[in-house]
Amino acid sequence: MVMNYHFASTCELEEELPEPEIHKFSSVVRQLLSCDSRLDFLSSEESRGVEEGIWSILEQEQIEVLSFDVFDTYLLRNDKPEAMRFLEMSEYILEQLRQSYPRSNNLQSLTAEDFCLARVLGMQATYRTRPLVQGCGEGLIEEVVAMQRNLLGLPEEVDAQLLELEVEYEAANLAVNPLLQRIAQKFRGEGGKVILVSDMYLGADLIGKIVAKVVSQPAYDHLYSSADHVISKRSGKIFSMVEEELGVEGGGILHMGDSWLGDVRKPRSAGWKAFYFPISESEKRRRLRALEEFIHSMDVKGIETRPWAKV
Numbered sequence: 001m002v003m004n005y006h007f008a009s010t011c012e013l014e015e016e017l018p019e020p021e022i023h024k025f026s027s028v029v030r031q032l033l034s035c036d037s038r039l040d041f042l043s044s045e046e047s048r049g050v051e052e053g054i055w056s057i058l059e060q061e062q063i064e065v066l067s068f069d070v071f072d073t074y075l076l077r078n079d080k081p082e083a084m085r086f087l088e089m090s091e092y093i094l095e096q097l098r099q100s101y102p103r104s105n106n107l108q109s110l111t112a113e114d115f116c117l118a119r120v121l122g123m124q125a126t127y128r129t130r131p132l133v134q135g136c137g138e139g140l141i142e143e144v145v146a147m148q149r150n151l152l153g154l155p156e157e158v159d160a161q162l163l164e165l166e167v168e169y170e171a172a173n174l175a176v177n178p179l180l181q182r183i184a185q186k187f188r189g190e191g192g193k194v195i196l197v198s199d200m201y202l203g204a205d206l207i208g209k210i211v212a213k214v215v216s217q218p219a220y221d222h223l224y225s226s227a228d229h230v231i232s233k234r235s236g237k238i239f240s241m242v243e244e245e246l247g248v249e250g251g252g253i254l255h256m257g258d259s260w261l262g263d264v265r266k267p268r269s270a271g272w273k274a275f276y277f278p279i280s281e282s283e284k285r286r287r288l289r290a291l292e293e294f295i296h297s298m299d300v301k302g303i304e305t306r307p308w309a310k311v
Contacts, residue, residue: 028053029276036282039076042179051179054275057254058187061273065248066187068180068220069233069257070198070207073277075174075214081291083309089169090115096165097158106153113303114152120308122147126201133230134237139201140227141166167206171213180256180277184219194220197242197255199234199262203227222246233262239270287311 025033028050035041042050058066068074080088091112098107122144130140145162149155184194198207204225211218224242226232231241243250250271257263258279267274291311298305 035280063254064252065193067195067255072258079286081287081311084294087116093165118148118151136231136235138226138230167209174214176215196223199226199232236266
């Protein structure tokens with residue numbers, strides 16, 4: 001039997017592959033990308049050009065609504081990757097629960113790794129089983145903690161405390177973006193509206209509690225989370241919903257965030273103005289190094305984390 005195989009020629013392959021997409025960032029965005037620490041940079045006079053650049057857009061485009069992504073934009077994260085935060089949060093929550101339930105033998109026998117892995121399973125379950133909306137999926141923290149509590153054999157009454165402790169841990173690892181807070185306050189003072197829009201498994205109520213713990217005078221009018229609506233920025237479907245609720249056309253809204261897909265491409269496709277506010281390259285490298293160290297430390301303990309550990 002003769003078997004014929006067809007191999008595409010080099011020319012054919014070149015014709016089939018799409019042209020590479022090249023992005024030319026403004027000097028303002030390049031400053032954000034090249035700084036060592038956005039918190040330090042945005043707290044200094046060196047960031048004055050960034051602030052002036054944003055105000056120039058607001059004025060030239062006659063923006064009515066200023067929209068911020070929450071995590072790593074309006075609130076800045078430290079250099080800990082997500083996986084490390086999950087483990088640290090588990091250590092913190094377990095310690096607090098042991099104080100609340102000193103006679104619980106179950107809590108005394110659990111480790112932070114047990115708590116963390118139960119959370120991971122809860123995260124995977126909520127993303128896989130929560131009903132889709134308009135073809136979109138999103139997690140929900142209430143489902144995560146319920147699954148975590150069941151797996152660990154804890155009483156249902158701890159759910160509220162788990163949520164409260166999550167808020168406390170998140171707030172302790174965040175800092176307000178001083179430049180965006182200053183712009184938001186001034187923009188609102190001049191009659192504009194400021195909104196927060198987050199793709200997150202935490203609902204708007206919990207995100208609002210985190211913001212209130214981090215920011216002494218939060219400067220926003222409305223907060224939207226994909227956890228509440230399931231439709232998200234990364235799907236592009238939340239933008240029309242926000243427009244309708246605010247009664248403002250997309251051309252009058254400027255959105256800012258660190259995700260090129262969810263905070264730039266998708267809002268622009270929806271007719272919004274968008275400004276890229278990226279995580280600096282130095283911060284990304286530090287998070288990647290910390291993630292490698294986390295994975296290695298878990299390997300030593302015989303725990304495989306690569307399928308879920310993220311930066």
